[in-house]
Structures are given as C-alpha cells and as structure tokens.
Amino acid sequence: MKFLVFGLVCLGLALAEEPFHYDGYKVYQIVPRTEEEAYYLKALTEEPGFDFWAYPRALNATVTVMVPPDVQVGFENDLEAKNMHFEVLINDVESTIRDEDTRQRMSRSAARGSVSFTYYMRYNEIVSYLTTIADTYPSIARLIVIGHSYEGRAIVALRISRGTGSNRPEILVDAGIHAREWIAPPVALYLINQLVENTANAYLSQDVDWVIIPSLNPDGYEYTHTNTRLWRKTRTPNTLCYGVDPNRNFDYYWMVAGASSSQCSEIYAGPRAFSESETQALRDYLHANSQRIKLYLTFHSYGNYLLYPWGYTSALPANNEELYALGVRVNDAIRAVAGTTYSIGTSTNLLYAAAGGSDDYAKGAAGVELAYCIELPGGGNVGFNPPATSIWPIVQETWEGIKAYHDYIRDKYA
Template sequence: MCSIKALIFLTLLSVAFGVSYEGYKVYKVTTESKLQNEYFKVLQSSPDFDFWSKLNKVGHPLTIMVAPKAQKGFEHFLVANKIKFDVLIDNVERTIQAEKEYHRSRSTSKSGRIAFDQYYRHDEINAYLEQLAADYPDIVTLDTLGQSYEKRDMKLIRISSGSSDPPKPVIFVDAGIHAREWIAPAVALYLINQLVETKDNSGLYEGVNWIILPSLNPDGYEYSWDEDRLWRKTVSPGTECNGCDANRNFGFHWMESGASSWECSETYAGKEAFSEVEARNLRDYLNKTENIEAYLTLHSYGQYLLYPWGYADILCDNWKELDDLAHDMDDAISAVSGTRYTIGSSTETLYAAAGASDDWAMGGAGITIVYTMELPGGGIYGFDLPPEEIEGVVVESFEGLKVFGNYVAKNRK
C-alpha cells in the first residue's frame, strides 16, 4: 500500500491559491473504508485539492478538483489502493471560459429586470430588489442587513400582506454565503420573483412574512466573477491567505469540528467566532427581528436537505418534525422532474462541521425550523451549472419552498 503520510506531506506543501484553472482536473472517487475517508479528510486542508461535493460516509462518491502538480501522485494513490475513480472534467479552465463567454454575450443591464437564463452581478441583484420595492410598495419593503467588508450593501427584501394581530411568523432565507455557489442566489431571486410578481402565489404570504437575502457574501461573490470563479470564502485580509469560510465562523460550538485554523484552508473558520462582518451582520439582524420561526440557507451542490446539528453527531429536539417536513418538500420537488434530495441531520448525513449558520440559527437565535438546502449541481459542471439549466433548478426548488412556507404558516402561528 502506498504511504498515506508521504502523499499527504507532499500535497500540503503548496499554499498559494491560483485564479487560473488551466490543466486542473475534476475526479469522482468512491471510498471503501474509513481509512480511505480519513485520507480525504486530511486532503481538505490542502489548496491542491478542492472538494466540490461534501465529504460523505464510506461508499458515497466524492467530487474533487485537483491541481496539475498533484494529479500524478493522487492517481498513483488511487490506483495503488484500488479506489474507483473517473475524470469528470479534463480541464476546468475551459468550462469557466465557456461560462464567461456566455455572459459576455448577454445584454445585462441595471434596469431592475431579470430572467432566469443567466446569473447576475451583485449590483444587478440589488437593482432588482429596489425596483420591486418601487413597483410593489404594498407588499415589499427593502432593508439592508449592513455592509460587507468591502462596503457593499447587503440588501434584503421583506414580503408581507401587511400587519396582523397576532403578528405573523417570519421565514428568513439567505443565499450565497459560499461565493462560487451561483445557483443559490438565483434560487433566492426566483423565490422573490414568484412571491412578488406572480399574483397566483399571493397566498404564500397571507399567513407568513418572508425576509430574503440573496447575497450573504457579496465581496466573495464579486471576486468569483472577476478574479477566481471557484472562490468560496470572504475576502477579509489574512497573513498567508485571504478570506474565511463564513459558514464556519458562527459562534455556536465554533471550531469544535469540521473546520480549520489554517488561513489557506477552504474551511478556515476565522481567527475567532464572528470575525467576519458578514456573519456579524446576519447574527445581529436575526437577534433583533421578532417572530422569526424558520430559517433556511441555500447552498450548492449535492441535493441535500439538512437540519441541525452539524457540530456533532447529535439530533436536535424536533428532528422528527424537520425530517417529515423535508420529505414533504422533497416529494414536491421530485414531482417536477424527478430530482431527489438526501435528508437528515448535517453530521449524520455527512460529517461534523461546527460554526455553520444553520446551527447558530437554532442554537444561538432560538429558531425552531432550520434547514440547509444544498441545491443540485450541473452534472459534470459542479459549481459551473450552465445558465441553460438555471430555470429547471429554480422552478423545481420553488415547489419545495412553497411546501416549506405553507407549513410554517399553518404550524407556527
């Protein structure tokens, strides 16, 4: 058997993040033992290995992008240990350039109108929210969560039929905490679009108020457009490497598991809990806003509906309620085109990862209905979900979100 320690040592030597992915390959591998899984857990700390799918239990496939200099040793290890693998993408840069060319060909504007055949920049997202507030003042209120590290406005939208007595329960939805997961803001925008601009959906906000934040990490999102398409973190300056995984930065069991103290890791949890202004802004808003009964954070990719806890292999008190509701959401999504989600607690289904926003929403803010929704990827494209596939994902996802909203309206009065 090839020396695991020797290969890990070699792959940890590089610390520099690159912005060109020429020659990078994406592998699909399937582990068959806990020892093999431990090897891949250690690789998560190396900048030469970017895990596009969640590190899962033994026997579940992993999708990993590997830098050119690490590919020979990586493939040697896989072959020597009889680990099944396929090369999904032979050159990641070609895929990224094709996506860029598509968006260059589109006539984007700041008119405040959107379609779901392309992705939008942060200022275009904000322009859309502002236009809705102007066009639908009876049901739409615009607010700002705060500003990001680079002083971008983190705008959110409240959708409500008006005041009531007693006050209606509130659903809070956010997206884009991981910069490269572009389909997440797209689903948030479609949810907003359908609630506000489709009259047939007005019943979805009769019994509940929606607050939706399409871009929780706007600096990282813009960086993924301009500099590094696969950037995941925030952009706050570091000593070795910039940025923090904001979804490991929340102060509930921070740094206890599934996070890194090394700045160059994709799962770097920050120098302390809530070191990132984006995480602090969300914390402060949820703490000051009354009647929030449900929290849902949109990610990609992997087709998971996950509920707490993520910090350890422990179930939250109301896990059965959350599990049943998630299955109802999954059934509604599947009815559109057959897409199925894996359902369970974050740790039970995947691996422990402390400091995430969903755990904090329940354990810190006291919200009882909490989910992370990992949206579908684009086949071999992963985070590069082709624009022509956006509409299919947002339409089927909305069916699940309708079930989610109706449940909160009926059961959290």
Template structure:
C-alpha cells in the same frame, strides 16, 4: 488566476459482487481524504462521507500524481471527470460575455445575475410595490458592498416569519437565482398573495457579495469571503458562526477552503446575519440557507452525528418539501442531519440558527448541480430548477402556516 487543475471523482466504501455495500474501512478511507483538506492544492466540492458515495475534488497538477498514488494505495477508486478545469472555466466566461445584458431593475432566469444587478432589482421592487416590499441594508461587506434584505409582508409587526439567505458560499451561483425566483413569485405573481398574508418572508439573495463578485471577475470557484489574512484571503463564512465554532469539519489554517476565521463572527457578513436573526428571533419560525450542490434537505446538527430532539418533525417537514419538488419533474432530495448526510461541519449558519438563536425549524437546502463545476448549472437549467424547487418552498410555507398561524399542531 489560472486554475490549471484536474477534477476527480473519488468513491468511499466498497461493494461486493451482489451489490452489497461494505462499510468496514470506509472511516479510514474518509480520514485519508480529510488529510488533504488543509492543503491548498486540493479543493473539495463535496465532503468526504463514510458510505458508498462519490466525493468531488479539484487537484492542482503539482499534486495530482501523488494524490492518485495515495488513492490507489488506500484502495480508493477514482475517475477523472475534467482534465483541465481552466479550459471549462474560460469557455464559460466566453459564453457569459456573449450573453445579453440584464436590463437595469429587471430580473432574469436565463442568465446568472451579478450583485449590482440583483440589488437594482430588489430596490426597484421596493419602489414599485411599497405596500408589500421593504428593502433594508443590514450591513456592509468587507469591501463595502450592501447586504440587501427584502421583507415581503402584508403589513403589521411581530408576525411569523420565514427567513432565508443564499450565496454565503460565493461560487454557488444557482443559489441567488433561487432566492430571486422566490421573491419574484411572491411579489410579481398575483396568484401568490395568500403566501404573505399571514406570514412574512425575509430574504437575503447574496450573503457573501465580495466573494460572489470575485467568482465573476477573477476566480470562478472561490468559496470564501475576501477579508485579508496574514498569508491568505478569506474565511469560510459557513464555518464562522458562534455555535460549536472551530469544531469538527472546520479548519484554523487560513488557506483552507473551510477556514473558520481567527475567531467566531470575525466576518462582517456573518455579523450582519447574526444581528438580524437575533433582532427577530421571536418572529422567525423557519430558517433556510440556500446552497448547492447535491440535492439534499439537511438540518442540524453539523458538529455531531447525534440527532436533534425534534428529528422526527424535521424529517417529516423535509419529506413534504421533497414530495412537492419531486411532483414537478421527478427530482428527489436526500433528507437528514448535516453530519449524517454530508459529514461534520461545525460553525454553520443552520446550527447557529437552531442552537443559539432558538429557531427550531432550521434547514440547509442543497440545490441540484451541473455545469463545469457543479455550482453553475447551464443557464438553460436555471428556470427548470427554480420552478420545481419553488414548490418545495410553498410546502415549507404551508407547514409554518399550519403550525404557527392555524394552530393545527
């Protein structure tokens, strides 16, 4: 599947000579961009927002001239960043073919691992560390791949649990690497045994394995699942959860990259996540969806700009996490609700975890971007990203321990 597309950066909002941002007209400009979201000629790598910030869009050659004319006529500034996306994707494929093969059952943070390699590592951990690691297949993908969850625990039942999933959006390759690093540090670094002494960790490194494999074999920038529709494949699994499903920021058009499905939980992958969250809803005190890209610590709500009742606490925890990450290399994250940071997106997993399951502390972590498309930082960047962000996850753990184990709050 050849992309033959151009990647453009479009800015919303205007600044005057003094650098002051003028928001008047930005909502109209955002609606101009939103009108293209239903068109398969356009792939939004970031969401249109109503403030002075760039929006990343991939455009097919057939639509490029019309799109640029529309931008100019509506006063929207833009810049072409990648003139031929296909060339950059092919160059990456060549690099991956030359990369060393991962040893079966081992983990690497020098390359992006495939789904079977990831599962082999998880199963090996279960065999080598049976006292603390339990692997569980919580479901099958549409194409029959195992959805493997790892529970890391010192033992016991009904314990306070941190739950996280990664790669629900297939093209976000850095997300599984992050999940694997967390697992690796908890299990294979003896200095971290205190992190699972009183708190369990339940982690799914690849929540959308069919889509993830498809990005490696066929279409690098594929985002959705691989279930067949009547005219197009796949559903955006992060619009498929049954909380304000098919609201703002979701589409009922099969070919849209934000297609929410013909019904909520139409996808077996989101059903598996739902069932696990519901089964352990009394134990899970923190939910984290690992995504990329953009350096955001966001939380519900995604379906509305209204703030949650516990907004102050969610922001305060986010600030602790950001401070821990920033202390390593100076990397900083923006903190706030999903809608107010990135735009509306109904039917997302973090909204569902908080609104339907009752997990009050629910977050989406958007990791740093890079590489040819933002979703695949160069392999040399994997280690620095996961190492610095790991400090943020330790900050999350510290807060959960203080609140639910030590009773500080």
C-alpha cells in the same frame, strides 16, 4: 506524501488583480471502499490545494476533489499504489469555466432593474432589482440593509408582507454565503419575483412575512465573477491568505468539528467566531427578529440535500421528527415537478460534522426551531455549477418546495 502547492493556493493573493485560471486543473471522483481508503482521502482534506467539492463522508459515497496540475501525478500514483479506482470528472476545469463565461455573455440580457434567470446576475444587478421592486411595490416590499461586507458592499434584504399586525410569522431566507455556489442567489431572486410580481401568489404573503437575502457574501460573489471563479470564502485579508469560510464562523460550538484553523483552508473558521462582518450582519438580524422568525432557509450547492441541524454533533435535535417530516413534504413537492429528489437529514449524519454553520446558529443560539441548509443540484458532468440554461428548471422546481414550507408555517403559526 508531500504536496507542495502552498504557493499556488496563495497565488490569488499575490495576483489579486489578475483573473485566476484553472488550466489543467482536474476534478476526480473516487469511491472509498475501505476504512483505510477513506482515511487517506480525509487526510487530503487538510492538504492545501486539494479542493473538495464533495467531502469524504462514508464508505461507498463518492468523493469529488479538484486537484491542481503540479500534484496530479503524485496523487494518481498514490491512488494506483493503494489500488483505489478513480475517474476524471473534469479534465480541464478552465475549459468548463470558459464555456460558462461564453454562455453568460450570450444570454446577458436583463434591462436595468429587472431580473433574469438565463444568466447569473452580478451583485449590482441584484441590488438594482431589489431596489426596483421596493420602489414599484412600496405597500408590499421594503428594502433593508442588514449590514455591510468587508469591502463595504451593502448586504441587502427584501421584506415582503401583504398583511397587517405585528405578530406575524416570518420566513428568513438567505443565499450566496458561499461565493462560488452561483445557483443559490437565483433561487432567492425567483422567490422575490414570484412573491411580489406574480399576483397569483399573493396568498403566500398574506399570513406570513418573508425576508430574503439573495447575496450574503457579496465580496466573495463578485470575486468569483472578476477573479477566481471557484472562490468560496469572504474576502477579508489575513496574514497568509484571504478569506474566512463564513459558514464555519458562527458562534455555536465554533471550531469543534469540520472546520480548520489554517488560514489558507477552504473551511477556515476565522481567527475567532463572528470575525466577519457578513456573519455579524446575519447574527444581528436573527437576534433582533428571533420572536418572529419561524423558519430559516439557507441555500447552498451542491448535492441535493435538505439538511437540518445539528452540524456540530451527530446527536439529533429535539424536534428531529418534525424537521424530517417537513423535509419529506418539501422533497415531495420538488420531486413532483421533474423528478428531482433530495436526501433529508441532519448535516452531521447525512454528510459530515461541520460546526459554525448559520443553520446551527439560527436554531441553537437564536431559537429558530425550524432551520434548513438546502444543497441545490449541481452541474452533472460539468461539476460544481449548473450551466445558465439550468437556472430556470432549478428555480422553478425549488419554488414548489418553498411553497410547501410556507403552507406548513402558515398552518402551524398564522
């Protein structure tokens, strides 16, 4: 098979100032039934242009892939020749993005410095909210800049603490390392909102400190708002294509599995480990505070998974039982709200091997015993991103899970 979409992939580079449109892009769902079918789909993950929203991972597990118009006929012919059944989940990605954009405009209402969960806030609005919180509640919340993005945006964090003493356990939370996963930052913002502004939750920062980074990849995030909605990586220019997958860029068994050395790949691990200033910022924060950090949570989307290390190997971590049992508690708390359930397990065993992730690094290199990568719910039949109307239910149910994490950390360490 031959797919000549290389030029398309890099179009975003040539037309960096023009918004990218997804006219005619389709999203397919395929369930591999045999090893041969799974192998065919796995081979496609190396083809530029094929954007996997759910990677091939096991027989009978649904694969979701976005395909540009110029290779759809060849792709469908291949599938039919192999007798592989497929369904079209989205017939025209551009129309779903236009709908999302319309809803965004309609519900954009937050006053400067406030938070909203009816639309996806821009980076400047997020920073403005964190600044306002730090100014309004100086005895509880403090703004920290942990580093800067390639384009010079501050990577901001909010430290929340109502206690005293230096030996308090800390929970570190980040969101938005993958730019297009828009539902992740609101989860972090809701956490800030509830921990600081809702006095009924004051007990949650009495014995435990929180550091929350709502937008770890702000260049990529802004680019998804202004140019290419489904951009995933950072915005570092490389010779052929822009960006590195920051969640393949951490220096813990870097590049050993599930990462690409091809610049234009969505899972490009970078020219070297920690090539990106965004991953360096998190690395430095982790090491400077590794004695205190008892739990690390990194929010992604989508798929309803509570994943924990390892991502580089199928071997289980020494504290697998504890990680699994805590995942069950969190899942129970989330499910009690509206029935949403998550699958729990190691990244490699539940999904697929992917080395260089931040959770592997936090646990393996920075010594944070409890680390989770949380894949939030997706958008159902609109695919990757939940509509803005889904932000509220998702942040509220996830909050219950985060409280379960807190209770465990408090009981164990405080």
